[in-house]
């Protein structure tokens with residue numbers, strides 16, 4: 001009893017401090033954001049705890065069904081939209097495809113300014129998962145954005161003019177930035193992606209006023225013949241074998257970060273190994289620090305304080321870059337400072353955020369690669385065949401994860417975490433012909449995944465697996481599900497919760513929906529015309545609560561799949577109680593037919609075409625059965641067998657839209673073979 005009373009008292013004292021300080025200064029001062037009144041949306045995860053739990057309750061379970069559209073704004077760009085908008089002093093700041101920045105009026109949708117970093121379209125193919133961006137950071141009149149081609153840019157928040165720009169990557173390597181920068185004290189922190197294609201992961205801190213680099217933290221060791229950068233790298237060395245540094249090693253920090261101002265700890269999630277299969281990357285085993293880990297650092301100097309590795313020696317693309325959420329939970333009768341994460345590997349982790357010690361970890365979807373997480377060692381107890389060295393295995397979850405980047409939300413009143421989850425599996429197997437090519441994917445060397453399917457070994461099947469989307473309400477203290485709803489499609493949007501007892505989420509088939517936070521019953525929905533991935537936000541201006549969400553389909557999954565009849569340009573939709581603007585009408589799917597062969601199909605040529613297709617095209621396109629996504633299903637393309645095909649492929653006709661040019665990499669004969677393969681796939685469409 002004593003603890004809750006003390007807490008209550010100190011909370012309202014903090015609250016008073018917050019109100020006083022926020023009147024004087026609406027800037028990005030850490031003390032202000034530990035708690036928020038929710039009127040503005042100033043940080044990526046709303047508050048420093050990354051709760052995405054808005055205290056606003058004007059829109060609530062009683063009236064949510066009267067939500068209607070107030071305004072919409074068209075980004076004018078197709079491709080995936082993943083940004084969390086920042087709302088401050090009546091202006092909404094967000095990013096769209098190709099890292100373009102938008103500032104619009106939050107009450108009207110009127111454009112204030114836009115900034116296009118002009119990312120060269122040839123960089124599009126350096127990313128595994130579309131030319132997306134997850135948003136900006138705002139601090140003291142500056143807007144910070146990481147561009148897809150690896151620059152960190154500071155803009156004047158008033159007019160969008162560039163103040164400084166700095167290159168954070170070696171552009172000859174397949175690094176990309178898709179994550180939102182975070183401002184901590186006088187630093188801007190930014191990581192990068194690229195582990196699918198072969199890079200060494202790191203993140204860096206820059207002076208927020210000048211753009212000068214203050215420190216850089218590598219997430220995996222480099223060439224052991226060179227001196228280690230720091231003690232953390234020295235310690236990591238013994239957990240690697242072979243010649244991983246030649247392939248980069250991976251461990252990219254491409255999304256989640258959070259910060260505890262009381263402990264002065266920055267938490268960063270790191271990604272998968274490069275290449276995926278540890279047998280290829282580190283052939284004599286090892287945990288491969290700090291892949292798939294949560295790192296806690298002193299942000300003042302970038303020194304590692306502790307780490308927790310969710311997937312030691314990752315072989316499955318089980319990143320730990322997913323949302324890192326902070327909370328104070330009463331566990332075993334003690335109020336504990338914890339962080340919570342639901343990484344790709346399918347376990348929900350509650351970790352002491354002062355020490356990095358595991359408190360608990362349980363499966364939140366169907367998982368078969370590991371039986372459990374051993375409490376004492378903090379390590380998974382793996383399925384004996386999960387490393388697919390002696391058999392192919394259907395593994396759940398798969399490389400897209402039981403939960404990907406789509407942010408979750410923690411309702412502080414209900415004490416439930418809402419996870420935009422996915423129940424999936426994929427077949428993993430040893431690649432027999434994998435060879436590292438330093439040219440990387442961007443130069444046409446193919447994915448450095450090193451998983452294949454050795455036909456000479458058996459495949460382990462698992463009848464309990466399924467494929468579906470799931471919105472899960474998870475009790476982090478009991479470590480069990482409170483409720484869930486099944487969703488037909490596996491790639492739905494990030495989540496918002498509010499003290500109006502609501503949970504909001506967009507879906508792959510183009511709806512924004514509101515659920516009751518207590519039991520998941522659906523209370524409202526609106527159709528927005530194209531798939532939604534971005535998490536909704538809410539804010540209050542002049543006493544009126546607004547709900548906004550960005551539409552825009554794409555991402556790794558959306559390049560090849562879609563669940564609306566057509567894919568529209570990305571838009572912002574903003575709702576209020578009683579809003580009466582017209583919503584998009586469901587589009588009618590075009591009647592499309594698979595192409596007919598334009599010339600004779602010889603198997604030997606189709607086989608050569610298949611190899612080229614897998615190497616160059618399959619990352620974005622499907623051909624044959626399947627919907628196709630942002631990149632169309634080529635078995636329906638009118639250009640196959642026509643002269644336009646070579647204009648597209650070899651002259652870059654559609655490069656402005658992100659279709660790469662293969663000039664100098666693919667010959668006319670090879671182009672012919674690819675088309676022959678596509679014609680062959682069209683013949684077998686069911």
Ligand code: HEC
Nearest residue numbers: 124125616617620630631632637638639654657658659660
């Ligand atoms: C990095 C992703 C990416 C890769 C890799 C890629 N494409 Fe594309 N492709 C696209 C996108 C995006 C479009 C749609 C462009 C548009 O909207 O105009 C497209 C469009 C096309 C089209 C036009 C289809 C139509 O009917 O309009 C053809 C043909 C095509 N791609 C062929 C290929 C081939 C062949 C390869 C491999 C050699 C390939 N693409 C590799 C992204 C990609």
